[in-house]
Amino acid sequence: MARSETGVEHLLRRAGFGASQDDLKAFEDTSTSGVLQYLLDYERQPDDVDSKIGDPAYASINAGGGFSPNLNIEHARQRWLFRMVHSRRPLQEKMALFWHNHFATAYTKIAAAAGGAQATRMMASRSDELPGPQGQIELFRSMALGSFRDLLIEVAKDPAMLFWLDGRLNTRQRPQENFGREVMELFTFGIGHYNEFDVYAASRVFTGWNLRLVNRGNDANSYYEFIFNANQHDTGEKTFSFPVYSNGNRTIPARASSDGMQDGIDFITALATHPDTARRLARKMWDYFVSEVVEPDETTLRAAASAYLQTGTRIESIVHFMLRSREFQNPGNWRTRFSWPVEYVVRAVKEVGWAGFSVDTLRGPLTTMGQTLFEPPDVNGWELGPGWFTTGGMLARMNFAAQLAGNQRLNLVRAVGGSASSPESVLDFFLDRLSPAPFDQSARSELLTYLEAGGAWTGSDTQLRTKVAGLARLIVGAGEYQIV
Amino acid sequence: MPVTRRDFIRGGVAAFTVSFAAPAFLSDIARAQGARSRSLVVVYLGGGNDALNTVVPYQDQFYYSRRPTIAVPAGQVLQIGTDSGGRALGLHPRLTGLQGIFNEGRLAIVQRTGYQNSSRSHFQGSDIWGTANPSNSTTTGWLGRYLESVPKDALSGWATTREVPRALLSKEVSVPGIPDARGYVFATPNTAAEGLNERAAAQRIASHVAVDRPHLAFVNGTATGAFDTLDRVASVAAYNGTVAYPNNGFAIALRTVAGSIVRGTGTRVYWVQTGGYDTHATQGAQGGGAYGNLMGTLGDGLAAFYNDLRNQGLLSQTLVLQFSEFGRRIAENGSAGTDHGAAAVMMAMGGSVRGGIYGTAPLLNPDLNNPTLENNGTDVRYETDFRAVYARVLDNWLGAASPAILGGDFRTGAPPIV
Numbered sequence: 080m081a082r083s084e085t086g087v088e089h090l091l092r093r094a095g096f097g098a099s100q101d102d103l104k105a106f107e108d109t110s111t112s113g114v115l116q117y118l119l120d121y122e123r124q125p126d127d128v129d130s131k132i133g134d135p136a137y138a139s140i141n142a143g144g145g146f147s148p149n150l151n152i153e154h155a156r157q158r159w160l161f162r163m164v165h166s167r168r169p170l171q172e173k174m175a176l177f178w179h180n181h182f183a184t185a186y187t188k189i190a191a192a193a194g195g196a197q198a199t200r201m202m203a204s205r206s207d208e209l210p211g212p213q214g215q216i217e218l219f220r221s222m223a224l225g226s227f228r229d230l231l232i233e234v235a236k237d238p239a240m241l242f243w244l245d246g247r248l249n250t251r252q253r254p255q256e257n258f259g260r261e262v263m264e265l266f267t268f269g270i271g272h273y274n275e276f277d278v279y280a281a282s283r284v285f286t287g288w289n290l291r292l293v294n295r296g297n298d299a300n301s302y303y304e305f306i307f308n309a310n311q312h313d314t315g316e317k318t319f320s321f322p323v324y325s326n327g328n329r330t331i332p333a334r335a336s337s338d339g340m341q342d343g344i345d346f347i348t349a350l351a352t353h354p355d356t357a358r359r360l361a362r363k364m365w366d367y368f369v370s371e372v373v374e375p376d377e378t379t380l381r382a383a384a385s386a387y388l389q390t391g392t393r394i395e396s397i398v399h400f401m402l403r404s405r406e407f408q409n410p411g412n413w414r415t416r417f418s419w420p421v422e423y424v425v426r427a428v429k430e431v432g433w434a435g436f437s438v439d440t441l442r443g444p445l446t447t448m449g450q451t452l453f454e455p456p457d458v459n460g461w462e463l464g465p466g467w468f469t470t471g472g473m474l475a476r477m478n479f480a481a482q483l484a485g486n487q488r489l490n491l492v493r494a495v496g497g498s499a500s501s502p503e504s505v506l507d508f509f510l511d512r513l514s515p516a517p518f519d520q521s522a523r524s525e526l527l528t529y530l531e532a533g534g535a536w537t538g539s540d541t542q543l544r545t546k547v548a549g550l551a552r553l554i555v556g557a558g559e560y561q562i563v
Numbered sequence: 564m565p566v567t568r569r570d571f572i573r574g575g576v577a578a579f580t581v582s583f584a585a586p587a588f589l590s591d592i593a594r595a596q597g598a599r600s601r602s603l604v605v606v607y608l609g610g611g612n613d614a615l616n617t618v619v620p621y622q623d624q625f626y627y628s629r630r631p632t633i634a635v636p637a638g639q640v641l642q643i644g645t646d647s648g649g650r651a652l653g654l655h656p657r658l659t660g661l662q663g664i665f666n667e668g669r670l671a672i673v674q675r676t677g678y679q680n681s682s683r684s685h686f687q688g689s690d691i692w693g694t695a696n697p698s699n700s701t702t703t704g705w706l707g708r709y710l711e712s713v714p715k716d717a718l719s720g721w722a723t724t725r726e727v728p729r730a731l732l733s734k735e736v737s738v739p740g741i742p743d744a745r746g747y748v749f750a751t752p753n754t755a756a757e758g759l760n761e762r763a764a765a766q767r768i769a770s771h772v773a774v775d776r777p778h779l780a781f782v783n784g785t786a787t788g789a790f791d792t793l794d795r796v797a798s799v800a801a802y803n804g805t806v807a808y809p810n811n812g813f814a815i816a817l818r819t820v821a822g823s824i825v826r827g828t829g830t831r832v833y834w835v836q837t838g839g840y841d842t843h844a845t846q847g848a849q850g851g852g853a854y855g856n857l858m859g860t861l862g863d864g865l866a867a868f869y870n871d872l873r874n875q876g877l878l879s880q881t882l883v884l885q886f887s888e889f890g891r892r893i894a895e896n897g898s899a900g901t902d903h904g905a906a907a908v909m910m911a912m913g914g915s916v917r918g919g920i921y922g923t924a925p926l927l928n929p930d931l932n933n934p935t936l937e938n939n940g941t942d943v944r945y946e947t948d949f950r951a952v953y954a955r956v957l958d959n960w961l962g963a964a965s966p967a968i969l970g971g972d973f974r975t976g977a978p979p980i981v
Contacts, residue, residue: 245844248898256902257843260683270684275938278683372778415778447746449725457609457841459686462726465781469727469740470788471747477765477786478750485752516779522768529764533757548752549761557768558782 086111088514089413092563093368094118094402095169097426097514115402119395121168128166129158129205138164138428141439148203149214150196150299152186153442155203156452159216160438163425174223174398175216176421177367180463182234182266183455184215189242193303200302201239202453211293211302215239216453224395227360227387228351231266235343236305238290244458247290251313254282261458262347268355273320280317284331284342287312312339323349351392357384361397368401371464372415379406414516417464418563420448420472424479426563427555430513432487432494444482447475468561480556484548491547492540499538502530509550515559526553603961604820604833604883605706605730606865608857610841611685612887614907615943616854617658618643618672618924622651625927629894633901635850646674648923656850657858660866661912668918669869669878670910671980673952675922675935677906677945681889685841685903688888693729695950695969700729705953706832707733708968709961713831717791721823722834723816731834737788738834742812744799744819749789766790798826805874806867813837814864821871824881831961837861840887844900865912878914882960882981885910886949892941893927905937906945909952911980915960921978922947951977 087106091098095118098106106114117124131137132146140146140157148158163172190198204214213221215237222230234240240258241247249255259281263273273281287308294301318330323345331342350356361383365375386396406412418426424441445451449472455461484491498508506526510518518526530536530546554560620626621637640653641662652672654662664670678697682688690700710719711733720731720738731738741747749765751758769786773779802822808814813835820833839857846854865883872878890907906925926933929940937944954965955977966972 245898245900248844248896248900250897253895253897255843255896255898255900257841260903264684264686270687275683414776417778417782447725456726457685457838465778466726468782468785469722469725470737470785470792471740471742472725473782473785474747474749474789474793477789478748481750481752481761488752516776518768519771519774522771525764525767525771529760532760532764545753545757549757552752553761553764553768556765558773558779558786561782562776562779 099429118170124167138433139437141437149209152199175219178219180460183460184243186453227392231347238303256282267350283313284346307340309336312336357387370412370415414562420450432490444479477556481552484551488548601880606885607836608840608887609838611889612840613891619653620924621653623927632899639850646920650924655858658862660862673909673921675906675946676909676949681905683903704730704732706730710736720832721830744796747796799823804871806871808867817868844898846900882913905942
């Protein structure tokens with residue numbers, strides 16, 4: 080029997096990265112709302128996924144020269160992919176991925192300025208493993224569902240961001256507009272809500288927000304940390320075209336340089352609590368969790384935005400709203416998202432299998448599909464939805480399916496076991512283990528035809544070894560598997 | 564709420580899938596007509612090119628006073644003469660190959676191209692250049708609309724990027740994204756013979772009509788597009804060129820384009836992109852540094868491409884058109900970089916190009932009444948509407964009717980670059 084479309088699986092695909100056989104077993108007797116509660120209250124689950132790295136029961140990593148995910152970007156990528164496959168807190172990783180796209184920061188530019196080890200630290204360091212502040216992705220993980228205002232303040236102070244959008248070079252005499260512009264255009268309310276004069280003023284607001292290098296010259300112990308450099312702060316007043324204060328005042332007052340950091344706090348607070356920021360975040364989360372095909376109605380957007388504003392910019396208010404919404408639960412909206420390459424490969428690994436499979440293998444395919452972690456194409460993030468799907472990108476997905484299926488061939492043969500008696504039973508086995516959107520009858524019969532292409536079904540070892548890999552690649556590489 | 568690309572594709576899906584259902588012979592006709600005919604190669608500089616350091620007004624004292632760190636010294640520029648206003652101009656010193664092509668009369672430089680109220684946003688700016696529509700940049704692309712006007716074929720357009728740019732977006736034509744022909748193969752976990760069985764099955768599954776699932780139809784359309792182009796692209800994969808191309812993504816993409824032209828795949832429009840132009844900081848002094856490297860990549864890659872096509876005897880049927888989403892501010896900022904500005908230069912290169920300098924350089928005096936500047940003298944004001952250049956290329960190179968494609972008549976005053 081083909082695996083039926085259940086609310087639990089829908090939830091795990093959207094609020095996580097899909098379900099392995101073990102996940103399905105674990106949730107067998109749990110209701111959809113129980114699983115939702117489990118996913119949302121992830122703080123109750125231990126954050127212990129990193130301790131499983133190296134355990135042969137889990138996907139493996141490639142740690143040539145010793146695994147150092149705080150200093151080596153390829154290792155940092157593996158650690159994050161490993162977490163996505165195995166975390167008991169899938170929503171946390173899913174949100175970290177959301178923020179990684181929202182505050183899209185790319186490693187290469189930082190590495191060119193600060194070196195690879197420091198850049199990796201800024202992107203991904205765990206502060207309990209190395210001295211210095213936590214890396215950007217750990218920041219996203221730790222504040223994933225909290226206050227957006229607080230997250231935005233931390234992002235403005237984040238060493239990776241201060242390198243990425245050149246905040247560290249922003250000076251009183253000649254302000255640098257990169258961060259000042261993008262914090263409005265991309266991180267908060269979006270284009271159409273500010274003008275060029277706002278960009279100048281915003282750049283002046285963040286003068287003095289800078290970095291210092293601690294323990295220079297010693298790679299293991301040196302790190303960048305945020306400082307407010309009062310000498311470089313522009314103390315003059317800054318006037319905007321929109322209200323900065325709740326009384327409607329549009330001007331940040333002139334302040335002594337020692338108090339100058341308050342400019343940025345006031346400004347970020349204004350942006351985070353702006354109704355159009357609320358709306359924009361609600362819209363992005365609709366696309367991320369509910370549908371990229373169906374438009375949200377006005378009431379839904381307004382309700383989600385108002386939940387966010389009423390809770391003092393709590394991100395969880397929007398996430399809860401979306402995952403609990405009728406639209407989310409409506410089966411008509413299932414399978415209406417285009418999976419991101421990372422979502423796709425992680426789900427495929429969870430479903431096809433990972434015994435003896437290294438997450439480092441995902442590196443090349445992900446790049447060809449158009450998504451290298453810690454390397455978004457620009458500050459606008461990735462081109463989502465149909466944007467992922469070009470002929471080259473789709474070919475890369477089909478080829479990744481072939482690679483994974485070949486790698487897991489023997490495990491799949493073993494798993495098929497007694498279901499090898501006929502093409503139908505083999506197909507049913509695979510449609511139960513994997514989770515493509517339903518194939519229509521004609522596509523299903525093509526899969527059966529394939530199993531007997533080149534010779535009638537005998538179930539011989541040779542035939543099985545060939546056809547399980549071929550069938551798995553066809554299912555995982557099909558269009559039906561790409562939509563979640 | 565702006566319309567996203569996704570909204571657009573949602574609306575266009577039906578038409579999109581129909582184009583793949585067209586009888587195979589139509590594609591063959593298209594191929595026969597397209598083969599060995601003219602092609603357009605767009606070279607897009609992503610991030611907003613600092614055009615004042617590409618084509619340098621090296622006798623303007625304000626160029627030096629407003630760019631104390633990053634100005635290219637007058638003694639280093641590659642002189643290319645003066646424009647119609649008598650302003651002396653020089654190419655960036657790393658563009659030696661382009662200077663040679665300019666001297667042969669095969670490089671056209673159009674100064675101060677842009678549009679009224681230039682967007683300083685990368686994303687809106689690139690969408691405006693992509694759609695050729697400053698007032699609604701969420702429509703189809705200008706090249707996508709051109710491809711709708713010629714016989715349909717799965718390889719009539721070719722983006723060498725992973726994302727297909729807005730300019731090539733169409734409701735009827737799906738343009739493939741193929742950065743390097745060498746990786747564009749259908750892999751199998753089994754023997755080659757079994758791989759053919761898999762390919763046949765995958766192709767048939769993707770070609771089933773997805774009833775009431777337009778987004779699935781869209782995804783399947785990209786798979787079908789891959790199957791329709793695999794064999795032709797494979798013929799390009801072995802192409803090494805008659806010259807040594809530099810070893811970087813930009814040059815490899817150009818070599819791929821050259822291979823496609825040489826093999827006669829019939830592609831009419833190519834899109835090549837090179838990034839890193841968002842030079843907010845430390846863009847380099849004395850013509851060197853980060854911006855110098857960008858110019859080296861650009862100039863060396865284009866020169867290799869030009870020489871390769873000349874050796875192949877295909878130069879006169881190839882037109883390269885270069886632009887970026889905006890120029891940058893005139894004055895450098897405090898971090899020896901430049902922030903987002905307005906007008907910039909476009910260039911055209913090829914065997915049929917009427918080379919030379921079109922338009923006039925800005926005067927960089929930060930006087931509020933300086934008519935060549937805008938935004939209180941901080942940015943360069945456009946002189947030639949970029950759509951006039953598009954119109955010239957559409958009408959005189961591609962043989963199309965530009966008013967229909969551009970949604971307006973921009974032919975008047977178009978620089979006669981081809």
